[in-house]
Amino acid sequence: MPCELNAPGLKRRKNRDGTERLYWSAPKPAAHAGFPTGLVRLHYSLTDPLHHKLIESACLRLEAEALEWVAGRRETRNAFDGTIASLVRRYQNDSASPYRDVKWNTQRTYDQVLGVIEKAFGGRSLAALGIADFRRWYDEAKRPKVAGGAERVRKAHGIITMLRRMFEYGVTADLPECWRLLTILQHARFKEPARRRHRLEFRHVRAFIIKALFSGRLSLALGTALQFETTMRQRDVIGEWEPVSAAAFEDDIVLGGRRWVHGLRWADISDAFVLRKVTTKTGAPIGHDLSECPIVMELLERIPASRRSGPLIIDETAGRPYAEHAYAREWRLIARAAGIPDDVWNMDARAGGISEADDAGADLDAIRSAAGHSQMSTTVRYIRGTVGKSRNVARLRVAHRAEQGHSNQPV
Structure with a gap:
């Protein structure tokens, strides 16, 4: 990591192809205090000098939020900075959010999907998003877990559905870009998971x-x-x-x-x-x-x-x-x-x-x-x-033909 980079919590991991992924990791005191965001993916590159300021800004912001949490000042979780991660937190913590009205077990299900969204693309700015991003995220999420396996359409569609929910909330909370992104998703069509066809007989x-x-x-x-x-x-x-x-x-x-x-x-x-x-x-x-x-x-x-x-x-x-x-x-x-x-x-x-x-x-x-x-x-x-x-319909039709004087024999 370049020594001049002021990015507390920045972590690097290697992909199989040798490329590098960047993450922000919460400090231990914050993790012990129950800070809900332990690891955030940063979609930037250390090899691009233009990304350095963005990396620093993201890490400093997340670090400040974590330290605020440790200090007990948790209302900052409602702060909105234009990223998906901040929208997730507003959606979860705002007393006016529809998230607060659903049952505890539904909230638990929502939290699982929201956690996937925040880890995968929480650092992305809403202003920079478009249909190409949503298509790419959907396609990546539905990829089979193992080669030759079934596509995970339910997971992928669940992510898109949750994004729609958050943008709907964002519109009511008058948050920037949410109206534009909601309009995109309202007109976009993504393959839905098939309904269950099994039954216990x-x-x-x-x-x-x-x-x-x-x-x-x-x-x-x-x-x-x-x-x-x-x-x-x-x-x-x-x-x-x-x-x-x-x-x-x-x-x-x-x-x-x-x-x-x-x-x-x-x-x-x-x-x-x-x-x-x-x-x-x-x-x-x-x-x-x-x-x-x-x-x-x-x-x-x-x-x-x-x-x-x-x-x-x-x-x-x-x-x-x-x-x-x-x-x-x-x-x-x-x-x-x-x-x-x-x-x-x-x-x-x-x-x-x-x-x-x-x-x-x-x-x-x-x-x-x-x-x-x-x-x-x-x-x-x-x-x-x-x-x-x-x-029953078939029997009624056959009876109707007979009443009309038609034979039900083919020849």
Whole structure:
């Protein structure tokens, strides 16, 4: 590194082809204090003298922000200097940002994408960006992880979607260049990830339940049966763990600083086995008569009356609701033993139940209501590969031809 360069935190790394990449690295005190930006890629070159001032400016700015953080003056995280990195921070920290209104687990997902954006091109100035940059970033992000692998379209499209969100916020916050960049992305088209076409079918559910019971995992069998028969989302059946807040109550189930919420409790099921619940995602109230769901009833009958209180789905090995990711991990082990392909997921139980209802000829609006959807178009997206409606249409057309005096024979 040139000795005359005043660039605290500047780091260099070699690429495989011998070229050099530049980064700014946060000082250790800032990292220990939880400074959210540990490493920032600098898209400059030490071999170009015209870049030296830009490198110094970027490093000095980032270093100052880190030291401000250590000193406890964190409001500087809202400062905007025209770079993508500063827009990311404004989007995350501004009390007027829509980021503050989404659920904690959605924020966590957003943060993962925002971290990728900041590390990859956080130092870029908004004023210097155009469609060519967005195309290049999209193409680079979708490249297969390994040679010959599948393109990562979902990752690439997620980055573009997040950029749109940030620019939309920037427009409302009256930040320079955001209107221009949002207009570009609103008119640009990027290939979207394909919608899932898999569904958990009744034969899968039956095979899974048999294996789960054989393995002593009644909880997995019951959870899967409920998801399939009621078309409820996984989180509405088994619950989720949210950060503990000041509103936590004494009888809350707490694990590792998080409390269990939103899952089914025995109190949600009446003596007549009618289940009523408000769904987590949309807040829509749903009701299901479980006495009309034979596989659910058979599994419920296996649970003694003395255990019919508190959360419905309990991890047998831990004696409490499943920890985060544990349900999916244990479910996959049983699914493989039951011969269910790895590309069929537990979350596909909802699509499977909705698709089976459509195949059986159920009224589409009735399916929508049972699933807790507010829009019919949402229900339609969950119907995968069914022929019930098309079969009925074919029969009506054949009957109509006969009524018109036409023969249905080709010759």
